[in-house]
Structure formats: structure tokens, C-alpha cells
Amino acid sequence: xxxxxxxxxxxxxxxxxAGKGAAAHARSAVAxxxxxxxxxxxxxxLTERDLDRFDELAAAKRRVTRGSFLYRxxxxxEYLYAVRSGAFKTVGVSHHGEEKITAFHLAGELLGLEAIxxxxxxxxxxxxxxxxxxxxxxxxxxxLSLAVPILQHQLFRTISGDISxxxxxxxxxxxxxxxxxxxxxxxxxxRRYQRLGFAADRxxxxxxxxxxxxxxxxxxxxxxxxxxxxxxxxxxxxxQREVELREAARLRxxxx
Amino acid sequence: xxxxxxxxxxxxxxxxxAGKGAAAHARSAVAxxxxxxxxxxxxxxLTERDLDRFDELAAAKRRVTRGSFLYRxxxxxEYLYAVRSGAFKTVGVSHHGEEKITAFHLAGELLGLEAIxxxxxxxxxxxxxxxxxxxxxxxxxxxLSLAVPILQHQLFRTISGDISxxxxxxxxxxxxxxxxxxxxxxxxxxRRYQRLGFAADRxxxxxxxxxxxxxxxxxxxxxxxxxxxxxxxxxxxxxQREVELREAARLRxxxx
DNA sequence: CGCAATGTTGATAACAATCAAGCTCGGTGG
DNA sequence: CCACCGAGCTTGATTGTTATCAACATTGCG
Numbered sequence: 001x002x003x004x005x006x007x008x009x010x011x012x013x014x015x016x017x018a019g020k021g022a023a024a025h026a027r028s029a030v031a032x033x034x035x036x037x038x039x040x041x042x043x044x045x046l047t048e049r050d051l052d053r054f055d056e057l058a059a060a061k062r063r064v065t066r067g068s069f070l071y072r073x074x075x076x077x078e079y080l081y082a083v084r085s086g087a088f089k090t091v092g093v094s095h096h097g098e099e100k101i102t103a104f105h106l107a108g109e110l111l112g113l114e115a116i117x118x119x120x121x122x123x124x125x126x127x128x129x130x131x132x133x134x135x136x137x138x139x140x141x142x143x144l145s146l147a148v149p150i151l152q153h154q155l156f157r158t159i160s161g162d163i164s165x166x167x168x169x170x171x172x173x174x175x176x177x178x179x180x181x182x183x184x185x186x187x188x189x190x191r192r193y194q195r196l197g198f199a200a201d202r203x204x205x206x207x208x209x210x211x212x213x214x215x216x217x218x219x220x221x222x223x224x225x226x227x228x229x230x231x232x233x234x235x236x237x238x239x240q241r242e243v244e245l246r247e248a249a250r251l252r253x254x255x256x
Numbered sequence: 257x258x259x260x261x262x263x264x265x266x267x268x269x270x271x272x273x274a275g276k277g278a279a280a281h282a283r284s285a286v287a288x289x290x291x292x293x294x295x296x297x298x299x300x301x302l303t304e305r306d307l308d309r310f311d312e313l314a315a316a317k318r319r320v321t322r323g324s325f326l327y328r329x330x331x332x333x334e335y336l337y338a339v340r341s342g343a344f345k346t347v348g349v350s351h352h353g354e355e356k357i358t359a360f361h362l363a364g365e366l367l368g369l370e371a372i373x374x375x376x377x378x379x380x381x382x383x384x385x386x387x388x389x390x391x392x393x394x395x396x397x398x399x400l401s402l403a404v405p406i407l408q409h410q411l412f413r414t415i416s417g418d419i420s421x422x423x424x425x426x427x428x429x430x431x432x433x434x435x436x437x438x439x440x441x442x443x444x445x446x447r448r449y450q451r452l453g454f455a456a457d458r459x460x461x462x463x464x465x466x467x468x469x470x471x472x473x474x475x476x477x478x479x480x481x482x483x484x485x486x487x488x489x490x491x492x493x494x495x496q497r498e499v500e501l502r503e504a505a506r507l508r509x510x511x512x
Numbered sequence: 513c514g515c516a517a518t519g520t521t522g523a524t525a526a527c528a529a530t531c532a533a534g535c536t537c538g539g540t541g542g
Numbered sequence: 543c544c545a546c547c548g549a550g551c552t553t554g555a556t557t558g559t560t561a562t563c564a565a566c567a568t569t570g571c572g
Contacts, residue, residue: 217430
């Protein structure tokens with residue numbers, strides 16, 4: 001049984017940008033225009049003018065400490081969240097109280113997209129480490145999208161991208177062996193870290209074996225055994241949460 | 257190994273609405289305004305005037321015979337397709353040439369959403385029976401969405417809904433037993449037929465046991481055995497592809 | 513230092529896959 | 543009209559992968 005490490009919602013720290021409200025809309029450290037995720041985040045591709053308008057929307061930042069909830073399943077949907085730093089898991093509660101992780105979200109990725117259709121968050125979002133997010137009020141985002149075609153397009157693309165990602169995972173869960181699942185998982189993380197500008201072959205897992213297993217539809221023991229086997233076979237080097245992909249090509253072979 | 261029953265693309269029959277081009281834009285039998293799927297399809301909620309504009313967009317209908325492809329993985333993305341009648345499966349090819357069904361699509365559901373982000377269809381769409389779709393050029397749809405806020409909202413909702421559906425399936429594939437998967441599958445079909453105005457407890461499967469198994473991550477033998485067991489236990493009555501849910505409540509119990 | 517959380521490894525068991533045989537139904541040709 | 547054929551389905555026997563149960567190691571933290 002998997003449990004969030006902290007059940008009580010932490011008091012939420014909202015971090016407002018220094019320049020907020022200033023006529024010149026000075027570039028604060030937290031503005032999109034000076035954010036290191038510019039190339040990968042939602043507003044990517046906007047003109048400077050439009051970026052400023054978007055900045056105002058997404059001005060509210062929020063800190064979330066490790067183990068606490070960003071939002072809970074069933075909460076009324078109001079914000080999309082862009083992960084600025086840190087990492088999250090989204091967790092659905094299945095029937096008998098067991099939790100099922102539906103996704104991990106790294107920096108530059110959006111949270112809450114599944115809530116648009118129902119008006120309520122379909123899953124709970126829990127921080128895997130101390131994190132920071134930009135809160136984007138969705139109603140205002142929709143309005144802005146009507147005036148900024150590129151933003152609308154970007155939104156469609158982003159939401160659609162989520163579908164692709166999910167369907168990829170379904171393929172994984174529905175037809176892969178335990179070995180293939182873990183290999184695919186490691187390669188996916190590698191790609192995503194690379195996109196963020198980090199090394200592709202060396203990263204630190206943000207989640208426990210149990211969480212990986214839960215996500216992949218395996219038990220933590222199986223995950224642990226596979227890490228050991230992959231290491232024995234020279235595919236990777238693991239030491240706790242540090243992972244080094246030594247033979248990404250062979251991992252890809254395993255996946256197919 | 258699963259194969260599309262017809263490999264060659266059929267010559268495509270485009271069906272143009274009779275009233276197309278007529279100044280008065282007379283209500284043709286295929287116009288959205290006279291379509292029985294009005295309540296569940298994409299343009300639901302539009303004013304009459306906006307509906308007309310949408311109608312022009314989605315004027316092109318297309319017949320797809322059983323077993324033939326609506327589009328293929330890798331094709332350049334141009335159209336979203338709304339299923340008018342019939343049913344489809346979307347199929348991804350995994351590595352060693354095996355096929356994996358990522359979704360079934362009934363009337364009133366959209367096809368091609370996953371292609372928006374990549375600009376190419378991520379999966380192939382194959383008709384499970386003789387079907388008809390509305391072809392909606394996405395670029396024009398985006399443009400219209402800028403002018404019709406409700407349509408934009410509807411699109412966001414629809415795409416987001418797809419994410420929810422997928423994540424539900426991931427939950428299913430990742431953490432359910434074979435028994436739970438099949439029960440969940442039957443209940444899902446039941447709900448979707450009901451949404452279309454059909455009986456919830458009695459329907460005809462559009463797909464083979466093999467396709468069900470493929471979709472659920474099970475073998476066809478396991479699916480067959482489960483159908484037999486469910487019948488023996490009085491949960492359902494099956495005769496070939498005809499299914500009657502006798503104890504939906506107990507099926508729900510099985511799922512959790 | 514000691515405790516709790518996390519991770520590893522081994523033994524056993526259960527579930528679903530695989531292999532195999534035969535059945536049912538609908539279509540086709542003799 | 544009937545016999546045959548093949549696709550789809552059912553059922554049984556066996557195997558293999560992964561879950562489960564269990565014990566122990568490691569790490570980080572109070």
C-alpha cells in the first residue's frame with residue numbers, strides 16, 4: 001500500500017513576483033521571459049509582447065514541500081500548474097483505497113490537464129521533492145488564447161502531447177514484460193532530463209522503488225530485482241537513486 | 257499476431273452534402289444540425305449560427321468499409337475525424353511488428369487528437385465495421401475556435417476528456433487483474449452505448465476476442481475463459497458477440 | 513545510537529501465457 | 543442443398559513470469 005508521506009496539506013506559500021503591478025512590468029527572476037524553461041514550457045514560441053501578457057497570468061508562483069499536495073482529486077479545477085522546479089506524481093485512488101500513480105511530472109511539464117473536461121481534478125498531485133510551480137488560471141488562459149493564436153495552438157499541442165504520452169504508456173502497460181517496462185521507463189526519464197538540458201545518461205531518480213513499481217504495474221521487489229539484473233548485465237549502474245545508463249542502445253533493444 | 261483484415265487502403269468514398277455551396281445552406285441530412293449525435297459530438301453547445309459555420313467545416317463525410325484504414329500511423333495530420341456511424345480501433349505498431357490497440361472509438365467520438373502535437377498520426381485507425389466519419393480540417397477548426405469561444409472551450413474539454421479516458425485505462429492496465437479488466441471494459445462499453453441512447457445492459461461487441469485481449473493486455477484465451485466464467489456466475493449472458501449485462505452491480509464490485 | 517523508511521534477495525505460489533485440440537457459425541462452391 | 547472450409551471461439555494441460563511472503567541489509571534522520 002502506497003501512501004503520501006505527508007497527509008496534511010501544508011500551508012501553501014504563494015510567491016509573488018517582485019515586479020508584479022509595476023507599470024514597466026520589470027523582468028523579475030520568476031518571469032517566463034527570464035525562466036530557464038522558456039524553450040520547453042507552455043508559452044514557448046510567443047512574441048515578447050504576448051509573453052508579457054502570459055506572464056501576468058502566470059504570475060502566481062507556489063512552493064510545495066516534499067510529500068505535500070498541490071491539489072487533491074475532486075478539488076474544483078481552477079488552475080493549470082507548470083512545474084518550475086522539482087517533480088510531482090499524480091495519484092488516483094482506486095476502489096479499495098489503493099493508490100495508483102498515473103504519471104510523474106518533471107520541470108517544464110503541465111499539471112491538471114485532465115481536469116479541464118470534468119471541472120474537477122481527476123487525480124491528486126503530490127510533490128516528490130521540494131518544488132515550485134506557476135499557477136495559471138485556466139479561464140483567463142482560455143480568454144487569452146482567443147486573442148493569441150499561437151498560444152491557443154501551443155495549448156492544443158500540449159494537451160495533445162499528453163495524450164500521446166499516455167497512449168505510449170498504455171502500450172507499455174498492456175503489452176510489455178517487466179523488463180521492457182523498466183527499460184522503457186529509464187529511457188523515458190533520460191529523454192525528459194535531456195530535454196531539460198541535463199545529462200541523458202546520468203540522473204537521480206526522484207521516486208522510490210515502490211512508486212516506480214506502482215507506476216509501471218509491478219511490485220517494488222520486481223523493480224529492485226530488475227535494477228540488480230540490469231546492473232549485473234552492465235546495462236546500467238545503480239547506486240540507490242543514482243542511475244547511469246551505460247548501454248542505452250541495449251536498453252532500447254530490450255524495449256523493442 | 258493481429259492483422260488488419262484488409263491491408264490495402266480502400267478507394268475512399270467522399271460524400272458531399274447535397275446543400276453544400278447553396279447560398280441558403282439548406283439543412284442536408286448530413287449536417288450537424290440534423291445529426292442524431294448532436295448532443296454528444298464536438299459542436300455540442302454551439303449557437304445555431306456558429307453551428308452553421310462549423311457545419312461548413314465538417315461538410316466532408318467519408319465512408320470507410322470494414323477492415324480498411326481511415327488513416328495510417330505516420331500520415332501527415334490534417335483532419336480530425338468524428339465518427340458518425342460504425343466503430344474504429346486505433347492501432348500502434350510496437351517494435352517487433354506486433355500491433356497494439358490503444359483505443360476503440362464509437363459514434364460521436366473523435367479520432368486523431370493525438371496527432372495535433374506531432375503533426376502526424378501516431379496510430380492507424382481501422383474501421384471495425386462499415387462506418388462513416390466527418391472530416392474536420394484542423395487548421396480551419398483552430399481558426400474558427402478563435403472566433404467562437406464556446407467551440408474553443410469544447411475542444412479543450414474534448415481533448416482533455418481523452419486524457420482522462422486514457423489515464424483511466426492506464427490505471428486499469430497497470431493494476432487490475434484479468435477479471436477486473438474485462439469487467440471494467442464491459443462497463444465502459446455499457447456507459448458509452450448508453451450515452452448514445454442505446455440500452456446500457458445489452459449490446460453487440462464490435463470487436464473480436466483477440467482485439468479485446470490485445471486492448472486489455474490479455475490473450476484471447478483468457479478473455480474467452482473470462483466470458484465463460486462471468487456467464488457461469490450469472491454476471492452476464494454472452495452469445496457470440498451479443499452481450500447482456502445481468503448484474504452490472506456485481507461487475508462494478510469486481511472492478512472495485 | 514537506534515529507529516523507521518527504503519531497498520535487496522530468496523523461497524514459494526498464483527495467475528495468466530502458451531501450446532494444443534476441438535467446436536461453432538457463416539459463407540462458398542460442388 | 544449439403545459438404546467443406548476457415549475465422550473466430552472455447553476449453554484443457556502445462557509452463558513461465560511475476561506476485562507474495564519473508565528475512566535481512568542499508569540509509570538517513572531524530
